[in-house]
Amino acid sequence: MAIDPTHTTRVSSSAQITILGSTGSIGQSTLEVIALHAQYQVFALTANSRVDIMLEQCLRFSPRYAVMVDESAAQSLNDKLRKEGSSTEVLSGAQALIDVAVHADADTVMAAIVGSAGLPATLAAVEHSKKVLLANKEALVMAGDLFMQTLANSDAVLLPIDSEHNAVFQCLPPESRFAGGDIRGQGVRRIVLTASGGPFRDSPLSELLAVTPEQACKHPNWSMGRKISVDSATMMNKGLEIIEACYLFGVGAQYVDVLIHPQSIVHSMVEYNDGSMIAQMGSPDMRIPIAYSLAWPQRIESGAQALDLTQQASLQFYEPDLERFPCLRLGMEAAKLGGTAPTCLNAANEVAVESFLQGKSRFTDIPAIIAGVLEQMTCRKADTIDIIRKADTEARALALAISDSL
Ligand code: NAD
């Protein structure tokens, strides 16, 4: 895509939206924002297996299509919708995710599936030049080079939903907000991503061994799905976000720093050569970046509470402790290596987190599993889907073997 600094050619007053992962935390927040604005219509909703929430969403938003990846869930949803007299057509299977993401009548795709399962449909939406709102960071982390190459060869517009990247996007000069925009040439010294530090920011290190999934999923500031909640607790989330920032804004990992900011009010910052630092602030509410991206470059009501700085006793910032958060260090290393290193990091992390959530591994096993995988795998260039799939599959198998051996 040729860089159009303002992208005004893509501004339209209405939109037909496909939400990949509508039953999740981001999916539900997206529908809350859409419900406030008549100009946004829901074209398709997709989910893995949660029929109850999907049924409610279909009855409320009347999408043309509803996709349940799980076959029996699709059958059950279809029966219920027919009883209600709904005209929503139910599809099933992973191919249907791609079909509704690339459909000619959908112009905007919210990519909010968790994990690598979101890659095919998200990448297809980019290939088909949709306006893509990217929450599914794992898709970009595992296939960053290919993803950004596909973007460059399409007319797609990619807007980051992750609150930090959305903040950076807002703080960058308009000419350099899109990859290829040369942010260093525009006077940017570095990007500073903020991190809450999660629920174990100050816990004694000796207690981390016995952490349960319930404790790890109790985030102090944000309400999110279970996988990203564990990622926040290990701070792998920030490691993934460093990689995400490198791809999105076309910079090396040496230009992306992380600061712990327990209040989650400053969502990230951009530092310029002249010493200026521009930050974006707001309540910790994902409806803000969602509304920003839906309406961009305009601004619309998000439903989130305005920030009352008089109620904020202090804003603190400090360096992360890499001994406490080995996953952050692993993320930083993979960001520097590039190629298939982020693919392997992401795959190993998905396996390790799932194993922890199922009670098979301890919290402290997560970095051990990922480090084991990264040590044993060779980093390669990652510019074809076959190379990415192969690295992803091998890393998963290795991570499973390591987790079984611990
Ligand atoms: P979630 O677990 O609440 O929801 C995940 C959604 O993905 C659900 O709709 C589920 O049905 C669907 N899904 C899961 N596995 C699937 C599969 N195999 N095939 C098809 N669909 C599948 O997750 P979430 O918290 O909404 O996060 C979604 C994505 O957004 C993640 O990549 C996360 O990192 C990112 N994100 C979330 C937040 C947040 O505040 N929740 C913030 C920033 C980024």
Ligand code: MG
């Ligand atoms: Mg984030």
